[in-house]
Amino acid sequence: MDRKEVDLIVGSTLFDPDYYLRSYPDVRGNGQNPLMHFVEWGWKERRNPHPLFDTDYYLRNNADIAKEGINPLLHFLLYGAKEKRNPHPLFDSQYYLEECPEAEKKEWNPLVHFIKEGCKAYCNPHPLFDVRFYLEKNPEVAQSEINPLIHFVEQGWKEGRNPHPAFDLNYYLQQNPDVKEAKVNPLIHFIEYGWKEKRRPHPDFPIGNLESIEAFSQAFVGPSSQFDFMGATQFSLLWSLGLRSCHYLLDFGCGALRAGRFFIQYLQKGRYFGIEPNRWLIEEAIKHQLGEDTIRLKKPVFDHNDRFCVEVFGIDFDFILAQSIFSHTGSDLIIQVLNNFKRSLKEDGLIVCTFVEGDEDFVGSGWIYPEIVRYKPETIHSFAQSAGLFIRRLKWYHPRQSWFLLAKDKRRLPDPKAVELLSGIVLYEPEFEEGWKERKTIIPLLQNLQEQDKNELLNSFSYAQLDPFYIQLDKHYVRRTKNICLIPSEKNRRGGKYSYGEWAHVIGIFQTLFYFNLENKMANKILDVGCGTGLLAIASEPYIQDGGYYVGLDVSKEDIQFCLNHYPPAQFKFIHFDLSNSLYAPDQNPKLRPWPLEAHQFDLVTALSVWTHLREEEARFYFKEIRRVLKPQGRAIITFFFLDQIYKESLLRRSFGEQGSFHRTDQGRWVFELPVSGSEHWRCPQWAKIPEEAIGIDEQGLKELMEESRLMQLAYYPGNWKEIPGIFFQDIFVFQPE
Template sequence: MELIVDSSLFDPDYYLRSYPDVRLNGQHPLVHFVEWGWKERRNPHPLFDTDYYLRNNADIANEQINPLLHFLLYGAKEKRNPHPLFDSRYYLEECPEVEKEELNPLVHFIKEGCRAYHNPHPLFDVRFYLEKNPEVAQLEVNPLIHFLEQGWKEGRNPHPAFDLNYYLQQNPDVKQAGVNPLIHFIEHGWKEKRSPHPDFPIGNLESVEAFSHAFVGPSSQFDFMGATQFSLLWSLGLRSYHFLLDFGCGALRAGRFFIQYLQKGRYFGIEPNRWLIEEAIKHQLGLDTIRLKKPVFDHNERFCAEVFGIDFDFILAQSIFSHTGSDLIILALNNFKRSLKDDGLIVCTFMEGEEDFKGSGWIYPEIVRYKPETIHSIAQSAGLFIRRLKWYHPRQSWFLLAKDERRLPDPKVLELLSGIVLYEPEFEEGWKRSKTIIPMLQNLQDQEKNELLNSFSYAQIDPFYIQLDKNHVRRTKNICLIPSEKNRRGGKYSYGEWAHVIGIFQTLIYFNLEKKMANKILDVGCGTGLLAMASEPYIQDGGYYVGLDVSKADIQFCLSHYPHGQFKFIHFDLSNSLYAPDQNSNLRPWPIESHQFDLVTALSVWTHLREEEARFYFKEIRRVLKSQGRAIITFFFLDQIYKESLLRRSFGEQGRFHRTEQGKWVFGDPAYGSEHWRCPQWVKIPEEAIGVDEQGLKELMEEAGLRQLAYYPGNWKEIPGIFFQDIFVFQPE
């Protein structure tokens, strides 16, 4: 009993008030609860729901353990939820110091957290509740307890996106049942697709945690829409030094990509719903990222882009004009024009239709449509040139606007922008769908297509490319952005391709590192430092990067090119027929201490290793990784997607996503007699290009004690992909 008393999770006044029979019988409330109350599923505190805890923890119910005692001894540490409106995992993300100090999250919230405006659940906003109800704030009571005991009955909303009265009006069965509508929504309503707000078409909400995602569109497409917007703007010439305005940035579905990629202070977002940005910062980006990248936000509802006093290189407005009358479109485009550089671009979407919407103002969540000629006319009335893009969008159409018509890419170049995005393997039918929904270069003859693909360079859509390449500009004050062309390993890679790979791997690194700063990163096969630049933002404040390579020339270049301290480069004396044929041929461990690194990367390394080398050094990855570390490795992976690509190529469908020759990437010959490791017929030595099949990769992982977390197929297979080779993410078993 002493443990329960000390915890503050037994409220005797609440218990007697809730169960008057205990008072009438003259029983001590705590004794009653310990001996009989919990078995009768009575609650010891407004924020501990005995029935809920036992219903959601069958192991506790089956063993007839006092649920409150279990929560105090074990449940809190196991992040079990004590109440429908207290999410332990969510709260610990809000307050990482609570978990670090091994405190009980519910006790912390009751004693301290609520006063510091820490939220107990994604759908209860403490600050919002108190600001909207100042009389409650004056009472100095716990806002969540107030809401549970009387606030919901008085129609006080718990969150900007949850309207109690609307929910009850739309769901008379809930009103008749007399239950708390928010609890009903959390336990049942979201699964039944009941909308919590007139401006919130809930659709297929994947979980309550995805609530803020769904507020800005289908939650199942949250990642997809963010990735495709980043990919589009990068393809249109966005570089890390540009200034970007993300108009209507919402829950940062695209912003989380752009903020990572752009240099400090280059991302600007406008979003009237402040809570969406706050949720995204807390639970997706993290405060470390905000401190490092310093994005700037404004919450005006006036469609005003001039509030920042910045002239932007790019202005993005995705799914804005599909909810506005023509009056607001004209207002927005005129405002955009005043805040756009002379050579800047506006990238936006419209919903095309056969008739024009006749209304005015902001229309949400309804969708409005405009005829294509009307869209062009509106843009021209604002003094802007406009061009429609073929870039894939599941519902709308992309448009490109500019002050100067010469800034709009050539129509033939725009044919290349067809909507290539990440393929997500967890969607079993994803690749089959993508073949039908992503438009290809179907209107171009083969000769035109090949000419475009062979001549296409980022100089055509990035007017700064050539000058940047000559000047070797600096990404930060202490590290060069791109080596000169002669020092780029890979030979013909352009400045733009290097910049693209840096951006992609920065994003992958960000999403696979638990910490956002002070990381220790090992880059195997570092070459002339491509991933050193991608790693740089994540090794600040005590972290470091170690590059390892068999090429003496590349290591010497890195030693003279990158600053000492955070960056260390080691020459590894190992023979490789392609890169270092005259060196030591004996397999031996890397000169690296065990369990040292948060991340190991290897870009285009295992595609040049013999099977025995691949097996030996894959085990080395496991040795040097921390227990919760990650490894990002590229392969030529000979899986079902590869086999399908062979079938497509047999019908002459090659060259759509990468400059490949018919039959070039057919891995038919065993590499040194190996059963699962193969090379193409054109190679002079197998190490030029080696692929591994599914069984070979499975054996590799089993021997090393690594498991696969993610797989992003490469565009060498003639499919939509963000990188040429296949990217895998691994974690220790």
């Protein structure tokens, strides 16, 4: 090792000579220079240069370095830190840089930054070491100004000092006498071995949910593999029940913001309230799920009381959500909580909650998390009656529990027909072994449905469309890579008046939830035809994995330029396609030609309200383009005005001049009578000044489209423009290459 490399080690602060001599008395006894000993022999003997650099751990986890015989500390200083390799079992470089993005921005070595700066700012080095918690519980450590992680590694664990609210050292050692006998650091044992062996770190921790250390906080509230789904389905349900951005929502037991991260972004500033006794869960979610920018902009309000008190906020709520609360609660506490809810619920408000139904009632009291309790359906109804509330069971899909809706006013409960619409069904669902140990396969749930159910499974979104009162056409706030992108409502005009403001946000979220429920997040490379100002780009960003990307294609120069100015080019690509369209781009090139995209590139092609504005020649040509750019197992999700038998039957139910039963436009607008360009299969309404304002296609026309393009239909969801409940206004079709 040359002098420059030695100087690099000395200047890094990651060689502590006092620690080295204290740890290795043979070196001290021989009077050797500790640095020279480490450089020449110590690292080869797997001795540690610093309490937070574990030589053996680094070499065990980086076989390439061990094989090449490189000094591990030198490698970490030159390359490993930049590559986000971990220097110690209790220091996660990637996690730390998310905790402290300033360190990455300034290109600091993460471990050096933590030692010098980060611990002072309470930046956590690992998901299971909470700096603030450790210092608050051990004030003498804070007063001594010793680095808290170094203190824990060297002596704190031996003294039984807990590193994290959800890790109880004494409990872990009592439950695992082999670990106690081995005299190893219990936290390190858990991180390297214990969690895989399903050893519980805390009496309240549901170890069966844990699928990776990185997902520790998520596992505290449920199976980490279903974290995204459970948050999205709660948002979908409340939106379907009428939640709008102007409402006040209480998320009772908000945990790791599994659902909160959806609601906080959607609701107006200061309208989201959460109660969660475990403060660390919320802090973890803010740092690693939402970002501080979102919190500053949306100003959610949290309380950490464990008394099941909801009156601490001093306001009445439009909605109270209590998912997976009463599945851990004795009957005495259930009645108490429901009475508390009632006192803080508006007269027309709704309580949305879950229970686990069973053949026998749980006999017990209080809070018993993480154990699961069951109650008979009639008992659940009696709980509501005891609190003076009306109750109705919902059919909304939940993998383990049942959804219930409670209200002060019986008229606020949807009628049985509306309840039938609220299925919340997903077409694919991961299957797990008992205890949610590992993903085994993807089960197509449709194969288990009767044909009648398939035709009626639709709508997670219909009921909300019955109540347009709360639609607010205000500004559209979105999350993008932990920063806030503010899209003015006037930019979101491509889908008619409901593409403005909040409705644009709803459409974007709707697209994401529907697409990724359908495909179980398998669509990693997405083409959005008619992307407009990028609603789907915004909504799909959290789902695009490494190596994936989104491509938006549109005829509007203005919209594409807006997207180019506002979206990072690494994951989002936008292409202006110079094609004439009488409605959106009348002055552009009228010549039909292929999209500037390689063949067989995309997992998913989507076109929302595009083929409803294309004449027959254009529609046929570009339907073939969909087939060309799709992967063999890809999917295309396209919307039409489909003039089938359901449409014909709807003509008999229309009341001209009145608003639609399931949409907000005149029922009489959606009658397609006039042939477009002489075609018998393509029609437009009489009111259309130009056909491109609204074009419908009949069954034969769609059949010809599919035959010419060699795309086969996988699913069809009628839209509510046909005077029936539907997922969306237009008809949704799912296609796959033959």
